[in-house]
Each structure stands twice: as C-alpha cells, then as structure tokens.
Amino acid sequence: MQRTRRAWLGALGAAGAAALAGCGGVVDGLTGGGTPSGPGPPASEGDLYVGHELDVLNENITDGGVPKDGIPSVDEPEFQPADAASLADGDVVFGVERGGEAKAYPQYILVHHEIVNDTVGGDPVAVTYCPLTGTAQGFERGETTFGVSGRLVNSNLTMYDRDTDSWWPQVVATAIRGPRRGETLSEFRVVWTTWGEWRGAHPDTVVLTEETGYQRRYGSDPYGQYNPPRGYYTNDETLFEPLVSDDRVPPKRVVIGTRTDAGALAFDKQALLSERVLTGSIDGTDHVAVADATLSTGYVYANPDSVGVEPGDGGYRVGGEVHASDALPLERVLAFDGMWFAWAGFYPELPYVR
C-alpha cells in the first residue's frame, strides 16, 4: 500500500470552533424498542431463502465486543479521482457501478467502518463490508442510514437501520429483530476486486478517501492484510464458532455464493477463475457461474432450460452468440464473495461447486 499523508494542520482552528458550537454527533441512534422515526430501508419484492429459522438466528446473536456504533459508519463519504489515489494495484477495493457512476471503496478504509452510507448514481445506498466473513454487499437504504450494531451472527456484521432499529445481518439481508423482522433488503452487486483491475475497467472511477470524519490509523488492519494476504484472512481460525461447521472446504476459502428464494449455492472462486464456467443447481434449477477475468470475479445466472454456456474469445457463447460475462441472455442472480465458513454456517449443506 502506498498511501500518502494528509496534511491539514489548519483543521485545528476549525476543530476548536466546531467543538464550541456543539456540532457533531455521529448518530442519533435508537436504542432498540423505540418508536420508528421513519419507514426504514426499502424492502425487496421477493423473499430470500434463509438457511435457519429467524428465531435461531436471533438466538445466536453474539456480542462482538464493541457497543452500537463503536465501529462508526461513514455517513459523509468523500471521494477523489483515480489519479489522486495512492493505492497499490494489488490492494483490495470494493467496486460499485451504478447509474453511470463508478466508485471504489478501499478495503483498508472499510475495515475500520464496515458501512458507508453513500449516494451512487443518484440513489441512496449503503456499501457494507464484514472483515470477519469477507463479504462486501450493497443495499438500498432509502431515506435512512445503516449503522454497525456491534453484534454478530455467524461472525457476520449485523447492521441496524436508524429509522426502525431493526437488525439486519449482512449476508442474509433479512431482518431478524425489530419492526421489520422477516423483511428482506433490496440488494445490488458490489465487486470484490483489486485497485489495478477496477481502475483498468473503470478509468473514470472515483475512490473513497480517508477523510471519513474519524481519526484512524488506516494503514493498520486489526485482523491482518490482503496485499499480501496474512493473518485472520488466511489462517484456519474463526473468532466465533460458526452456526454450522462444514469441513468440506477450509473455513477461509473464498467462494462466490448466491441465494435465491429457493436455496443457496456456492462456487469455488479459484476454480471458477480457472475453469471459466461452472454449473450447479438450486432446488433442481440449474445455475451457471461465469468468470470475469478483467475484475477477477464471477457472475451467476439462473439457467432453468440448461442452455449451453461455453467460454469463447472475449466472453461466453450462448445460443451461437458471444456475450460479456456480466451480460449473458439469462436471468442474473445476485452473487458475492465470502469465506466458506460464513456461507456454510448461514446455509447448512449448501451445494459447493468446484
């Protein structure tokens, strides 16, 4: 990582003035059980398969060791052009492309905040990251914002929305406690990639800066690092006992998983990048995963008619025509990277394809 230093001694004067004016306060957080101050985030039209009864998830909420908002979300994110960023090509970023706008959220910043309440392509969204499960996901947030509850389920970030104080574990994207219990968030794809790849694909991207409104030692990741990988991200230890242990795969192995209304399915990411096409099934319906070499990621499509998908030059051949990996003429389903133990814990006995 080649970060540069901010130099803003001048902030001192402004800081004193702001303190005297009494401005600030990160969150007007509800404490649970309060009166909802708004409708909360928009719900998805359809439900998602959840691998456990909601009561089971609710009973397995654990204290993560920090209070509500002890890990503060970024609520007023600032961005800079790609040329101004001092990231190394191999640094992990979470990329979002939406409404003609491309944004990159560096992992080394999100590890300290986990949630960025942002607006992308004119839409209010939350870009979220859980370091312990290695999952980066995007959610519509409507007029509200999300915060970090300080609780975990299956080691996974449990968000709360600041309108209703409902609790939403990130991976299942379904409220397990509060007025919105049982409802599912509206999601969008966040691509786990590297800065070099994202910038190559989106030269006009902007990048989240360290001007988060908080002071952190951003070069210091409390869990380890990704570039090069070490620490928690690579060893076989989990901090909390998974909901369900499944030793088919080492716990931190990265899979690209998907869940629909009918079930869940995981593709081994390394195998997908190497094989380019993998096929699995959810409740009898074929699903096909295709690799995107440009961003070192993959996309998953429902393929109920089991049409042939073949790797070709510059894309994938479907019905005699070549299509880009993210634009096959099939119904794309949301998929995202995650550590195996997280997927296996939330969705017991889910099929694993490699």
Add this chain to the structure above:
Amino acid sequence: MSGEAAGGREAAGNRALGLLRQSGVAVRGALSRRDGRATAAVAGLGYLLVYLVGLGHLGVGPSGLELSVVADPLTRALQLRGPFQWEPVALAVVGPVELLVSPLNIALGTLLGLLVGLNLAVSLVAYRGPAACKLGPGAGAAAGLPGILSGFACCGPTILIVLGLQASATVLTLFQWLLPLTVLALVGTLLWVGRKVEA
C-alpha cells in the same frame, strides 16, 4: 454487641488507614531515592506506551509529519468505542510513528502506568532494603498485565487468536472486566508491598 461491632469497624478502619499511611511512607521513601524515581518513570512510561500499542493507538506507518483533528473533538472524546475505549480525536504522525490521541485513554493509561511504576519502585526499594520482603520486583508489573490485555480487545478481540481462544460471551465479558481488575490488582499490590516495607 453493637458496641463490639462498632469497635470492630473502628479497628478495621484504623488498620486500613494504617495500611494507606504505610504505603504512602513507602512510596515517598521509594521516590526519594534516585533508583526508585528512575524505576517509576521508566516503568510508568513503558507501560503507557505498551497500553497504547495494545489499543492500536500507537504504531508505525508510512513516514510523514502530520497533526489532524476531528471537527468535534469534545463530543468525540466522550464517545465509547469499546469497553474503556474512547474515540480518538486526533492523529499525530512524526516520521514513521503514528499516535491516535484519545484523551481519556491516555489519561487511563497514564494512571495505570503510574500505578505500575510506583509498584515497581516500591518493590525495588523493598527488595534492596535491609528488611527485604519476599516479594520480587516483578509482582507490581505482573498486576498490570490484564490492563494491557484489555487494550487488545478493541476492534474485534484479535488477541484471542494469538491466545488460541475462540470468542464467547464469557470471554468477552471477561475482557470487559480486565481493566477495572487491573486497577484493583495494582492498588492491592501497592498496599501489600507498602506493608512489607514498613515491616
């Protein structure tokens, strides 16, 4: 009966006062010597630094020279980030050294460092003195260990991985109590060592 109880309470109170007085004498005696003062200063400062490293507030990073402060330092300084951990209000960088300034944590670390330093200074003086007690000079420092461990509980108890433990409600609760236990342990050892010095 009540008269006896009152007498008992008075005697216990007198004993406690005597213990405090003895410890006060021991501390003053230790600090009147050069080796005692040096021990207290070095151990106290050393503890503070290790505590800040444990919190993740002190470490090395990209080289630079910087002082940046949040927009609302007074509010932020009181916001809890974890058990006995508060929001940093500033980042100071000198060369490769980075320091996050959380005033309450620095105050707490200084208090703990002071107690560790005094423990060691009194222990050392007692150890070298004619009425050497059986207490090694390391006892005071050992009493401070839980406080250092408590610092590592920040941002996810990664120290648990180092210790080979899996987090659970019990372990996390224990972590929350490490710091107050440290204060009690340090005060306790100081009183104990002080009594030995007078003996």
